[in-house]
Amino acid sequence: MGFTLMHSPSGCLIALDVVFQIRKGKGRPSIEKYKQAVAKRDGKLLQFVNSGYETMHLVMGYDGNKAKKVCDAGFDMAKIFIN
Secondary structure, three states, X not given: OOOOOOOOOOOHHHHXXXXXXXXXXXXXXXXXHHHHHHHHHOXXXXXXXXXHHHHHXXXXXXXXXXXXXXXXXXXXXXXXXXX
């Protein structure tokens, strides 16, 4: 698995942890727990979570897509998401 913002210590999931306090105990909760917490509060943010997860984790991470436009879009999404 590639190193992506969705897994980075300073990435998107950390931002969600701060806002939604999802992480409890050892390990990282599944993405579904993040999606459920976000969906309860903000549908627009859920769209960013879904798009960010798909782009940064699945496409850039698992699939290994290194196309500059895809990477730029993923990083732009992450910046919007974190801010």
